[in-house]
Amino acid sequence: MTIKYNPNTCAQCGVCSGNCPLFTDLKLFSPRIAVYGTSIGYTISKDFLKQCLTCAACYTNCPMQINLPEAVREERAGLKEDPFCFAHKGFFHFLDKIMVSNKIWPRLKIWLPSGYKTSENNDIGYFIGCLPYLDIFFKDIGFDGKKIVQDALSILNKLGIEPVLLRTKCCGHDAFWRGEYQIFENLAKQNIEMIKASGVKKIITTCAECYRTLKIDYEKFDFNIEVLFISEFLEKHFPNLRFKPSEIKIGYHDSCRLGRHLNVYDSPREIIKAIAGTNFTEIMRRRENSLCCGVSAWMNCDENSKLIRTQKINDARKAKVESLIVPCPKCNIHLNCLLSEEAMKNTNLKVQDLTSFISSHFEGLR
Amino acid sequence: MVETSKHPNVQLITNAEVKEITGYVGNFRIKIQKNPRYVDEKTCNGCGLCSEKCPVLIPNEFDANLGARKVIGLPFSQAVPAIYAIEKEFCTECRSCELVCEKKSIDFNQKPQEIELEIGTIIVATGLEVYKPSYYGYGTYPNVITEFELERLLSPNGPTEGELVRISDGKKVKKIAFIQCVGSRDLRSQPYCSTVCCMVAIKNATLVKQHHPEIELTIYYIDVRAEEKLNEEYFMRSKDFGIKFVRGKIGQILEDPETRSLTIYAEDTLRQTLINDTVDLVVLSTAMLSNPSAREISNMLGLEIDSYGFFKEFHYALAPVKTRIDGVSICGCAAGPKSIANAVSQAQAAAVTALHPLIAGKVEIELIRALVDTENCVGCGLCANACPFNAIRIENQKAVVDEILCKGCGSCAGVCPSSSITLRYYRDAQIDAQIDALAQ
Numbered sequence: 159m160t161i162k163y164n165p166n167t168c169a170q171c172g173v174c175s176g177n178c179p180l181f182t183d184l185k186l187f188s189p190r191i192a193v194y195g196t197s198i199g200y201t202i203s204k205d206f207l208k209q210c211l212t213c214a215a216c217y218t219n220c221p222m223q224i225n226l227p228e229a230v231r232e233e234r235a236g237l238k239e240d241p242f243c244f245a246h247k248g249f250f251h252f253l254d255k256i257m258v259s260n261k262i263w264p265r266l267k268i269w270l271p272s273g274y275k276t277s278e279n280n281d282i283g284y285f286i287g288c289l290p291y292l293d294i295f296f297k298d299i300g301f302d303g304k305k306i307v308q309d310a311l312s313i314l315n316k317l318g319i320e321p322v323l324l325r326t327k328c329c330g331h332d333a334f335w336r337g338e339y340q341i342f343e344n345l346a347k348q349n350i351e352m353i354k355a356s357g358v359k360k361i362i363t364t365c366a367e368c369y370r371t372l373k374i375d376y377e378k379f380d381f382n383i384e385v386l387f388i389s390e391f392l393e394k395h396f397p398n399l400r401f402k403p404s405e406i407k408i409g410y411h412d413s414c415r416l417g418r419h420l421n422v423y424d425s426p427r428e429i430i431k432a433i434a435g436t437n438f439t440e441i442m443r444r445r446e447n448s449l450c451c452g453v454s455a456w457m458n459c460d461e462n463s464k465l466i467r468t469q470k471i472n473d474a475r476k477a478k479v480e481s482l483i484v485p486c487p488k489c490n491i492h493l494n495c496l497l498s499e500e501a502m503k504n505t506n507l508k509v510q511d512l513t514s515f516i517s518s519h520f521e522g523l524r
Numbered sequence: 525m526v527e528t529s530k531h532p533n534v535q536l537i538t539n540a541e542v543k544e545i546t547g548y549v550g551n552f553r554i555k556i557q558k559n560p561r562y563v564d565e566k567t568c569n570g571c572g573l574c575s576e577k578c579p580v581l582i583p584n585e586f587d588a589n590l591g592a593r594k595v596i597g598l599p600f601s602q603a604v605p606a607i608y609a610i611e612k613e614f615c616t617e618c619r620s621c622e623l624v625c626e627k628k629s630i631d632f633n634q635k636p637q638e639i640e641l642e643i644g645t646i647i648v649a650t651g652l653e654v655y656k657p658s659y660y661g662y663g664t665y666p667n668v669i670t671e672f673e674l675e676r677l678l679s680p681n682g683p684t685e686g687e688l689v690r691i692s693d694g695k696k697v698k699k700i701a702f703i704q705c706v707g708s709r710d711l712r713s714q715p716y717c718s719t720v721c722c723m724v725a726i727k728n729a730t731l732v733k734q735h736h737p738e739i740e741l742t743i744y745y746i747d748v749r750a751e752e753k754l755n756e757e758y759f760m761r762s763k764d765f766g767i768k769f770v771r772g773k774i775g776q777i778l779e780d781p782e783t784r785s786l787t788i789y790a791e792d793t794l795r796q797t798l799i800n801d802t803v804d805l806v807v808l809s810t811a812m813l814s815n816p817s818a819r820e821i822s823n824m825l826g827l828e829i830d831s832y833g834f835f836k837e838f839h840y841a842l843a844p845v846k847t848r849i850d851g852v853s854i855c856g857c858a859a860g861p862k863s864i865a866n867a868v869s870q871a872q873a874a875a876v877t878a879l880h881p882l883i884a885g886k887v888e889i890e891l892i893r894a895l896v897d898t899e900n901c902v903g904c905g906l907c908a909n910a911c912p913f914n915a916i917r918i919e920n921q922k923a924v925v926d927e928i929l930c931k932g933c934g935s936c937a938g939v940c941p942s943s944s945i946t947l948r949y950y951r952d953a954q955i956d957a958q959i960d961a962l963a964q
Contacts, residue, residue, distance in 0.1 A: 169709055171746040175791030175798070176775015183798050188791060219659070219775060221710035446659070447776045477781075 160374060163229035165197035167222040174216030174226065179450045179466045180209060189216040189226050202233050209458060212335055213414040213450035234337030245459035246295070253291060254333045258344040264290055266323055269304065274311040277320040283358030284310060284321040285385075287368040288328045292487060299498040301491050309517030310364045310388060316522045317395060321362065326352050331367040331415075332455040334375055343379075346371075350381050361385045364513040366416035366486035373420065387416065388513055389425040389485070400521040401433045408434040408515075409441045409479030411470065411493075412448035413486035426485055426512055433519045441473045441482075449473065451489035459492075467496045474507055485512040525604040537639065538605065545646070545824045548928040549851025549887055552643040560634035561609035563596075568629040570598070570606040574621035582614045584683065588673040590691070591683025596621050601681060645851040645878040646825070648835060649871070650818050652857035655707035655714070655811040665779045666692040667786055668806045671702075671724050678731055688736060690804050692784035697739055699803040701788055702729060703774050704745040707811030714811045714832060718861040721809035722749050726762045728807070733765040742768040742801075744790055752863060770799065777806055812861040825852055826914050834860045845874040848931065849913065850887060853877045892932035893948050894925045900944040907936035907945055 174189035175181045181188055187209060192202045212227040220226075244251045256262065269290050276284075289303035296303075314321050330345035353361065361383055363369045372385045392399065410430055416422045423445050431438050443449045449470045452463035470493065474482045484490045493509040496502060529536050537558060544555040563574075578594040586600035587593075596610045610621075610630075622630045654672055661668045667690050669677075676682040677689070688697050702725045707713040722745065729741050748769065750759040763769065772793040777786050786806050790799045814833030822829045827847050828836035835854045838846040845853045855874035856867040881887045894907075894916070903921035915929035916936060923936075923945065936945045946952060 169705075169746050170793055171705070172772035172791035172793045173775045175793075176773070176789040178775075181791065181798055183800065186796055188796065190791060190793060191796070221705070221712065221773075223711050442778050442781075443776075447778075 160228055161223055161225045163196075163225045163232070165193045165224060165229075168193045168197055168224055169222065170194060171221065173219050173221060174224075177215040177219045177447065179213065179215060179452070179469075180211065180462055182462070182465070185462070192230075193224055193226060196229065202230060204237070206230070207234050207237070209462070211414075211450050211452070211454045213454065214418040215414070215447070215450065218418040218446050231335055231337060234335075235339055237337065245453060245456050249295065250291075250332065250456040251336070254328060254330070254338070254341050254345070257327050258341055260348070262327075263325060264327065266290070266325060270307065270323075271304075274308065275315050275320045276311065276323045278322060279357065280320060280322050281359040282314075282319055282321045283324045283353065283356055283361045284314070285324050285326060285329070285353075285361050285363045285365075285368055285372065287326070287363065287365045287487075289365070289487060291328070292491065296491050296494075299491070299494045301487075301494055303487060306364055306487065306511050306513050309511075309514045310362070313388070313392070313513070313517050313520055314362070316520060318523070322356050322358050324353055324356055324358070324361070329365075329368040329371040331371040331375075334371065335455040336457065342375075346376055346379055346381075350376060350379055353381075353383065359383065362388055362391050364388045364487075364511075366413045367488060370415040370419045387422060387425070387485070388516070389429055390422065392429055392516070393425045395523075396428065396432075398524045399432070400524050402519045402521055404434045404437055404481075404519055406437065406480040407478055408438050409474050409477055409482045410438070410444070411441070411451070411474075411482055411484045411489060412445055413484060413489045414448070414450055414454075416485050417448055418446060426483070429516055430483060430512075433516070439477045439479055441477045441479060443470075443473055451484075451486075451492040453488070453492050463492075464496065467492060471496060471502070471505065471507065475505070480506060481508045481510050481515070483510055483512050483515050487511065525602070529604045536605065539609065540639075542821065542824065543638075548926060549849075549881055550644050552646060552851065554641045554643050554646075556639040556641065558637040558639055560612075560636060561607065562612060562615075562630065562632055562634050563608045563610065564627075564629040564631055565605070565607050567627040568607045569627060570608060571626070572597075572608075573624045573626070574608060574630065577620045577624045579618060579620065580614060580616055582611060587676045587683045588670070590673060590676055644882045645853070647874045647878050648821060648825070648827070648847075648852065648854045648858050649856050649874075650815040650821060650835075650858045652861070653813040653815055655813050657706050657713070657808060657810060660703065660706065660774070660806070660808060661777050661779060661786075662808060665777065665784070665786060665806075666690075667779075667784055667804060668777065668808065670808050670810045671721065671728060672810075674728050674805075674807045678728065678735075686735075688732060688739075690784070695804075697736075697804045699740045699801075700729075700732065700742070700805045700807060701774065701786075701801070701803045702741075702743040702807045702809060704743065704748075704809045705773060705811075706808040707813075709746065710811075714813065716832065716861065717749060718812040719749065719751075720812070720861065720863045723752075723755055723758070723863070725807070725809045726750075726759055726767070729767045730762045730765055733762075733767055737766065740768075741766070742770055744770050744772055744774050744788075746771070746773055752865060772799070774806075812857060815858070818858065825849055826912065827852065827854075832860075834858065845870055845877050850889075850928070851878075851881060887928070889928060890932065891948055892950070893927050893930045894932065894934070894936050894945050895948055896923045896925055897944040897946070898922050900942050902942060902944075904941065906939045906941065910935045910939045 172190045178189050192206050210230045214227050217225050293303035326349045327345055330342040333341035369387045452466035453459050490511050528534050540556050540558040543557050547553045575594045575597040578596045580595040581592040583589040584591040584593040595615045680686040708718040750756045770792050772791045774788045774790040776789050779786055785802050787802050792799050818833055826849055830836055835858050837844045837859050845855050853874040855870035901922045903918050905918050907923050908916040913929050913931055915926045916923050934947050
């Protein structure tokens with residue numbers, strides 16, 4: 159469970175700033191000062207609330223375990239006006255708002271191609287999340303959300319599992335972290351109703367953000383169905399799985415929601431290692447120190463965000479990685495967006511979703 | 525140490541473990557298991573021929589595993605007694621040592637020996653353990669070392685004979701960063717301040733600067749706690765040597781996989797700027813931990829242990845070396861992190877405390893003790909389990925209280941189902957009478 163924010167134990171050591179991806183030579187973005195301010199009665203500055211990525215690099219490495227991301231989220235909720243400049247002209251912000259309506263539900267049957275076995279009655283359900291919407295918007299940068307769903311279904315089918323396709327909306331992660339609790343609560347309650355009606359006992363997700371939201375943030379709405387990330391689910395079947403080895407150099411990006419928020423570092427690595435063997439290379443900033451993908455909750459995609467992403471790509475290039483595996487569709491989008499730019503045209507680097515990567519090398523049971 | 529071993533009144537038993545302690549002040553009985561050295565202690569004269577011939581090298585624990593030593597040898601050159609020993613778990617039993625030993629001292633058939641001693645008083649000085657962090661790349665980046673490892677590197681009899689080099693490639697060091705409070709003041713390991721690391725880092729930094737003034741040296745600290753006598757002056761003077769002090773703990777360390785140099789990221793919290801620097805060595809001032817064996821000893825003696833694993837003193841300020849058990853004193857880091865000066869003064873205090881009952885030949889005890897009504901007692905044993913001082917035993921189906929070990933705490937009286945145990949001066953009738961008097 160998340161630890162409550164308490165700034166009083168802060169020793170002002172500055173480890174948070176040393177780990178913060180936004181604290182650079184050019185800019186004074188110091189989590190330490192934010193914590194100091196709150197410990198003597200000030201609120202966190204609007205500028206800080208606007209830019210913080212809530213990536214938890216500060217909190218994970220903090221010797222006193224001061225949960226600043228939690229405080230940022232709460233303070234955002236308390237803001238009267240809407241201070242945030244949203245990326246993509248606020249499209250996703252708007253999407254969250256209209257999704258709250260009870261009349262709008264995703265039409266999965268039309269969207270998803272046939273050929274995958276799903277059932278209406280099974281203990282195992284698959285949570286799709288926002289993938290259908292992201293799909294429409296990011297086709298041009300090479301992101302294919304539909305493929306992630308197809309790949310997840312194909313993995314599960316090969317294991318002999320016919321999952322229930324949960325007809326749910328966005329998990330509400332972005333609204334939650336922007337501090338828009340009303341939207342989050344609405345989405346969460348609708349989703350929980352849908353999930354409970356489907357009768358599943360175990361939910362599998364392929365998105366790091368959905369995973370965190372379902373596992374931690376839905377708890378307060380009496381939601382206690384077991385949630386598993388796809389790599390954790392596969393880990394249980396691990397000795398019986400058969401993989402086609404990968405010939406190219408593979409790297410892995412720890413996304414913040416999966417890694418620092420939920421401490422899932424090893425299960426994706428185990429699977430990648432089983433596929434890539436010695437071709438798996440660790441990139442420089444990894445695990446607890448992993449660099450964020452630069453944007454969270456569709457807020458402020460600016461030059462800082464681009465700088466962080468460039469650093470990430472450079473880390474991967476330095477490690478001579480040819481394919482960087484990411485467990486979160488958002489990280490996938492943000493990194494692919496940078497790679498699609500003119501200046502990056504010559505980069506011999508592919509950013510690939512974890513589920514798609516596993517699926518393309520998965521041959522079935524032993 | 526040598527003087528101690530030569531003293532006619534001191535018997536030094538090394539390479540041994542305490543297995544059992546029974547009895548009370550003046551009459552402790554201790555069972556000790558003396559582990560074999562596989563070398564005869566009486567005949568070995570420490571000539572060193574065996575060590576020369578031994579073909580097996582093992583990591584030298586005294587040199588923080590930076591150097592190597594032979595399987596047969598001394599743990600370190602000043603070890604007392606200077607009798608060689610074989611590390612059996614690494615030994616291949618090639619028996620070359622047996623061939624060269626002129627005194628025929630090598631004996632592979634030695635078995636652990638049991639010694640029983642009668643002891644008047646006990647001093648517990650189990651010392652400390654150094655914290656080994658799992659972050660800052662310690663253990664994966666070769667050039668991230670602890671203060672202890674740096675001390676061995678600087679020592680003339682250390683693994684590099686005092687040459688300060690990068691661990692990864694043996695090249696000269698140009699830049700060093702020290703990180704303070706690694707594992708101390710940290711909820712991930714120990715929330716307490718280890719008290720000595722600031723001065724240790726300043727001492728080591730000064731040593732480095734005195735020998736190599738060209739090395740650029742920065743200490744990243746949260747607070748410099750130079751609290752004991754002359755320490756503040758030492759700290760001020762160290763700046764004259766050119767040691768830089770930056771207020772801010774290093775956030776992360778990244779290693780260049782090719783050159784093995786380390787890039788550090790920190791916030792200079794006073795200038796409020798990012799520090800992004802490449803250094804050759806990072807030295808971690810790691811926390812002092814309690815000795816893991818302290819728990820076992822505390823169970824044997826009935827001592828209290830705090831949540832960090834340190835022994836609890838009788839009173840933090842007024843009886844810092846006494847414990848709740850008569851005749852048992854503690855000193856040094858067994859009771860908490862301490863500087864050498866403090867540990868020495870505690871050792872002297874503990875020695876005197878231990879001598880006191882021995883010279884007097886008697887101890888005074890209070891009379892508030894548990895009393896057993898032998899007619900009612902059925903010998904269920906609940907009191908024996910409840911006693912925190914191991915003062916009650918069951919003999920012939922009756923509880924027997926050792927009046928010297930008993931401290932009159934009343935735990936037994938509380939659990940006794942037949943009310944057979946009472947406390948002297950606090951018998952039920954006495955308390956009833958007091959209540960009656962009050963109620964009048």
